[in-house]
Amino acid sequence: MKLNQGVEWALHCCVNLAWASAGEPISSGRLAELYKLPPAYLNKQLQCLVRAGVLQSVSGPRGGFQLARRADRISVLDVVLAIEGRDLAFRCDGILANCPGGDAEQDYLRSCIIAQSMRQAELAWRTELARQTVAGIAQSLERRFPQARADSLAQLRASSDGRD
């Protein structure tokens, strides 16, 4: 079980967008430059966030991405599910259906004790992620690294002004 690399990128980008959300979109190119990431691939990940309704995209020059709603209404779970998909990690193929006493008609996701256990654990995971918001992360970051926000904004501004 491994999460896509894009999850880490998406979360960091969302924090940055939360800081910069003065109504001015930020392009994927700028974000990629900030974190030294492959621009096209980062763009692809951000597209997932748009499809999931977490971000809004603006085309054309001065375009880019911005949060689709207030940062305190975007949970970490929203971002993770946008990248990873909404399916549960544990797939119950109902191998019990092939068992001697098995019944192909039954809904094994509900009846199978094992599937239930796995589901319960996954629910705990999602609950924990749902408790955290992008705004909360941003706030914690500012508290720990007071200059982080200013640094990021300065960097973004520099790269959009000085066309080095």
Next chain:
Amino acid sequence: MKLNQGVEWALHCCVNLAWASAGEPISSGRLAELYKLPPAYLNKQLQCLVRAGVLQSVSGPRGGFQLARRADRISVLDVVLAIEGRDLAFRCDGILANCPGGDAEQDYLRSCIIAQSMRQAELAWRTELARQTVAGIAQSLERRFPQARADSLAQLRASSDGRD
């Protein structure tokens, strides 16, 4: 994020081994036949459980697999980690290190707020899995499907006696 298919197989097999653990090993072939699974691949998964110390293997005729310790001392987490590996699902590559204010020396798994959040959620997931034991699963199964244990044992016995 998807768990390997082998996790489901391994858990069902462990429950069966808990039922049959009269000191008599069960071969991967019998288990595969029981669940209609590819024998060689199931064998591969069970090998992971052996390497992790969950199962013991016995070679030769009348050989097979058996639980390495009492079923109530084997948690679902043990089985999952045996198949999936012990690494955390969230890989923090420390992309902050490449950031303007970044510091390549820092341990971002600890300092990065995002990595911490993901870690906390994953801990909740593992905790939930650690609460469940193979014995508990087997007990729940017996309570819900009283004939399950007898059916499985009968099927295993039949396939080992009647060489059809």
Next chain:
DNA sequence: GTTTCTCTACTCGGATATCTGATGTCCGAGTGCACGCGG
């Protein structure tokens, strides 16, 4: 000077390669049992 039109540069978005890891298969090493042979 102002308005309008055009052109350009920049952005997202999806279609397209590549590569790692999951899935599935095969064969060799080792071992306990059965059978046969000798005492």
Next chain:
DNA sequence: CCGCGTGCACTCGGACATCAGATATCCGAGTAGAGAAAC
């Protein structure tokens, strides 16, 4: 009849294919803004 040796069938264990999905890239559609031309 009893003990021993040999052969065999069965098992695990790891090496070897195959395939799906993650990773990475490229090009086209659309657009805002700048600049030029006309009034």
